[in-house]
Amino acid sequence: MNFVSHQSSRQSPVKDRKYWLMALIATLLLGCVNNAPNPETQANLATSTVQYEQWQTVSLGGHKMGYRHILTEAIKPTLINTNKTLSVTLSQPGVANRDITTTLSYQESASGKPISLSKTVQSNNTNHHLRANIKGNTLTLNTKNSSQKEHYTIPQPFYLPEGLRLALLSHSDNVKPFEYFSWNFSTRQFDKIQLTIKPYSNPEQPEYVWHIQQKTIQGDSIKHSEIFSDAQFHALTERSFSNGDEVLIRSCDKACATASFNPNTHVYRQLIRSPYKITDTALHGKIRYLLDGNFTLKIPNTYEQRSSIKDQGTELVICEDCGNEEKPSQSDLNTALEDNYWLPAKNPLFQSLVTEILPDHNSSAAGKMRRLTRFVTRHMSEEPSYSGYSTALEAYNSKKGDCTEHALLLATLARAAQIPTRVVFGLAYSNERFLGRKYVFVPHAWVQAWTGERWESYDSGLGEFTAGYIALGLSDGDQKDILKINEQLHNINIKSAIQIRSR
Structure with missing residues (x-):
């Protein structure tokens, strides 16, 4: 994407x-x-x-x-x-x-x-x-x-x-x-x-x-x-x-x-209407959403998102530190470092690449993630390509893809650098016009990295995390996870989106 x-x-x-x-x-x-x-x-x-x-x-x-x-x-x-x-x-x-x-x-x-x-x-x-x-x-x-x-x-x-x-x-x-x-x-x-x-x-x-x-x-x-x-x-x-x-x-x-x-x-079929325009001020603050519809997804709690079931639907509160996710175990963190088909972190190419990108081994995990994110943004073509679901290796070699390829490549580089990561599949809000429609949520993928105290979002495609990011599922990059989410997107209705102001 x-x-x-x-x-x-x-x-x-x-x-x-x-x-x-x-x-x-x-x-x-x-x-x-x-x-x-x-x-x-x-x-x-x-x-x-x-x-x-x-x-x-x-x-x-x-x-x-x-x-x-x-x-x-x-x-x-x-x-x-x-x-x-x-x-x-x-x-x-x-x-x-x-x-x-x-x-x-x-x-x-x-x-x-x-x-x-x-x-x-x-x-x-x-x-x-x-x-x-x-x-x-x-x-x-x-x-x-x-x-x-x-x-x-x-x-x-x-x-x-x-x-x-x-x-x-x-x-x-x-x-x-x-x-x-x-x-x-x-x-x-x-x-x-x-x-x-x-x-x-x-x-x-x-x-x-x-x-x-x-x-x-x-x-x-x-x-x-x-x-x-x-x-x-x-x-x-x-x-x-x-x-x-x-x-x-x-x-x-x-x-x-x-x-x-x-x-x-067809690439524009999966837009979800926002009930109204969400201002930049609200996006950089805290937003409470209410989702309803005939969907069965179990929406996750993260360090940035708190999910709860209400009589009217699923309530989400999103900001940089709104979540109540439990601290991961060492086993969880080890799993988030594993090499797999979609995230081949042990490939010598990626092992060598992170050494070049991150010469300072003493920098923090957050600092390393910022460098890796900038690298992926520069490396990948600005022109979108929706042709299939590529592995991180294919994305790196072709320099083509969309947000999924961005996320898979970033997660792979982070794991190669021994930073636990997970791929997030969900929605991102946009105020821009797409084929006559404005104020919409679009399917999106990004990365969350464990930076020592919390899972923190990084996005080499859209940029910084905002309260307009709704996480629908967490993954190790496997295609089957995005398929499960995709088949229910058309059933999701965002009923309300209210800015929560600080008192």
Whole structure:
């Protein structure tokens, strides 16, 4: 979520529009567990036979935004490889359109036994690859930028696309709901899928044979979608919702699916209206908010934010020292120093970089954070880029991204400098005009660092922390955390925002 230059010391939050996109892509790929061919399979692709191919157009809220291509091939007589490629084009005023391509690949035996699966995301500043191998009841996850492996016990029944299709063919005469598990790369968890399948007959749509109601259960979150398939359970049309807007995937030919179009300005979909203008004086003081709406987020207490549940909704009091968060344990601080896929703090590049940025080893943690924040601000491009969710390493190398890349890079550098940090996902207030709208809260990400006495906010994108920052969740940078928040943003209403004056 990036930021353009602005005449004031506080930069414009134009960069803060990506939350909805990641949730949308996750919605489009629900249940799409794909297999990546291993080297032996790659060598055999020349002898493959196409079993099924489908082109589909993808729209959001009635506006086309890309296409999906599904290709299933038989590799010799014993292996089935399925690729599902989703290509999405984003528009943003003043800059060129951005393309994001997400490919899910699955490898199975001819009888539907799962072997492996992968996910690759590519854009102008993102290129990361996740691969999972299946052996027995264990799924082993490998990442392109890390030697670490993660092991997960597979719940049963577990299916990849071809195995699921074969299971549905066997189940088609059974009126009972069909239940299975699929792997979700974005959350690195297994989703429980429940299908209610009924025959469908319509003379105007003779290709539709099955009407499927799908319920996807992700922890305490449930997503619903509607699918119309042919007799062999190939999905022809899928309808779901992302942040209140209809997502429609409809089969057509290649020319239709890939036809050029004028993308809608999707990067501005997630603005939350403020009840009124908040003055700069109030932003630099103390504000009491009241939030209501049908959301289930547990809004955190921090050193800057105090959260409490009232009859009218959730009350937040925000200022530089309004919070009542408990002091972290040594274990908490150790966790906030850990290296992970999104925050590769142990990478030699970052270890060397912090030595250059912070030559004075005796300076305070707060002083070091100010230096690191200035470095990230200067290093990252001022032009926003919303193409995917990059790791800190990708953000550093490309110098592109938005507020998430800013936050991930800053948190990684801080951890490399042995400063405990956490990534905050939430909202930031802006008095600027966006497509005719003023006085709005925009999705935002920033960093909180433990400076010895408190968790203190640092933001290399927008600048200094104000009472206009609402923390909705705390994270170690994992994409799954921002997805959980994003899918509920459209349910949040900021009912009031009142300045609390000192007496």
